[in-house]
Amino acid sequence: MPTNLYLASASPRRSELLSQLGYAFEQFSIDADESPLAGETAIQLVERLARLKAQSGVAKGYTDRPVLGSDTVVVIDGEALGKPRDKADFISMMRRLSGNTHQVMTAIALADPNKVLSQVVTTDVTFKELDDTEIEAYWQTKEPQDKAGGYGIQGLGGRFVTEIQGSYFAVVGLPLYETDELIQRFLNNYE
């Protein structure tokens, strides 16, 4: 019998990636307040949000199977970038990413009424230098709007990436190997 899970996410990309692992699951979305707490580092933020999404699912009554929550942030010079608020925010994000290496941190968390397990996967991504015309043209495609850091490596944003070190799948939204491993650990009751 296939393992049954819940996926606490509105993201179609996370759903596609989880399907790739072969697990049966039902998806629902969680409205989490994603603002950072005072003094919170990017790694603490992303892990707290993944746990919050998973545990909110349990609190909503999804208690008969493990709930998977996940969160992605783009980190440059230690600062977490979420989804661009507007065009000006997007332009300033792209200017910071241009010609530099940043980190994409994706956290995964599994929860049931008795326990929660989580992990953060960090990937280094290097961008070529971008000029303002390219940045403007990319905004017009509408791809950046719902994406942490304002780009999608799996879409038109892939052309900006000169190098990646780590998990491509984590950058898209769900690290396949680590998610599979965490699910197995959770089911085997390892802490």
Ligand SMILES: Cc1cn([C@H]2C[C@H](O)[C@@H](COP(=O)(O)OP(=O)(O)OP(=O)(O)O)O2)c(=O)[nH]c1=O
């Ligand atoms: C950097 C990058 C991010 N992203 C996406 C992954 C996430 O879906 C999104 C980050 O936002 P998140 O807040 O982590 O996720 P979400 O709001 O899409 O979904 P939910 O909270 O319901 O799970 O950005 C890409 O698709 N490609 C990329 O290259």
